[in-house]
Amino acid sequence: MIPSAFAYERASSVQEAIELLRASDGEGKLIAGGHSLLPMMKLRLTSPGTLIDISGIEGLRAVKVTGDRLSVGALLTHYQIMTNPLVRERLPILAETASQIGDLQVRNRGTIGGNLAHADPASDLPAVALALDAQFQVMSAQGTETFSSEDFFLGPLITALPENSVLTSVSFHIPSAHARGAYEKFAHPASGYAVVGVAAVVTVSDGVVEDIRVAITGAGDMPYRAQAVEEALTGKPLTREHIAAAAMFAAKDGMMADDLFASAQYRAHLCSVYVKRALLRVAGLNE
Known part of the structure; x- marks a missing residue:
């Protein structure tokens, strides 16, 4: 797998990187780590005319x-x-x-x-x-x-x-000091990418859920907020029973992908399973 020929430029500042992008007439791509871009170039899924290296720019690691x-x-x-x-x-x-x-x-x-x-x-x-x-x-x-x-x-x-x-x-x-968070995912066995990944951040006050944000990646074409899960738990104690009931709504706000590895139905099931796992961990409960 060999990418198409390309020019290479190394930017010393953000302003220089912007100028190099403008000079490339839409054919330039920024590169820093390269672990997303280079595989696509090798597969000829993208063929930029110029790679603009920004990895040496000071001030972008603060x-x-x-x-x-x-x-x-x-x-x-x-x-x-x-x-x-x-x-x-x-x-x-x-x-x-x-x-x-x-x-x-x-x-x-x-x-x-x-x-x-x-x-x-x-x-x-x-x-x-x-x-x-x-x-x-x-x-x-x-x-x-x-x-x-x-x-x-x-x-x-x-x-x-x-x-x-x-x-x-x-x-x-930065959530409040009372908030707890967890990230749980079902990883693809070959790539490690998320078939379904769930991030949950929950604040409990006076024994009930005061604030909750649950987001899901991997299940479809875009990450999404599982707002139906959030609404089902807001104002309620973070118990095992409430978590299990709310997790059933995990796929409601997203469009499930369907491919050779996982069907849309299976991804919807995984959304519920991993929302439940993340929330149980946030609540300090065993699965």
Whole structure:
């Protein structure tokens, strides 16, 4: 598997990367870790005329807390996320999810920005992005723009990123101190991608669910919020019985994919199973 011929440029700043994208006349692609782009190039699913390497740009690996949000630079690798003390302390579900991405090589080279901008429907991080109300900071020649997680993912491998723009960082809402989160997935045995992945973040106050966000990836062409599950549990105690009943609605808000590995019916079943597993773990209950 050999990709088509391409030119190579190395950007030293975000502004230079934007200019190189503009100069490529729509034929340029950004590359940092490359674990999403290079396999597609080898299969000739994409053939960019120019690869623009942004892996050396300073300032895109920062981790910081501002108010109730934690921001991570787009070039932070999955390994750096899963081992960063600030991420592990303030957003343990993000660190947990990063630890389940791909294999050792992917986690050491793949970046959070590349992963989310690629918008693979079987990727793990989109579920956490939805569950933690992520915001995507994007720079273009027109300036800086912010996209919510609800607006960012438009379809399989399609995002709201404007043409000739660079995703610079992603910020996540830090739940209250009473909140707990969990990420559970049924991984494809060959690739490790999520056949179904579930991110759940729940705040319990006075014995009942005060706030809950449940997001599912892998099941269809786009990640989605399982709002029917959230509505079924809001205001109720997080008991085994309530969790089991709410999990039955896991597939209601999504469009299930149907392929050679898993039928739509099987994926819907997996959604219920893994929503239940995630919520039971959040509640501190055995399955």
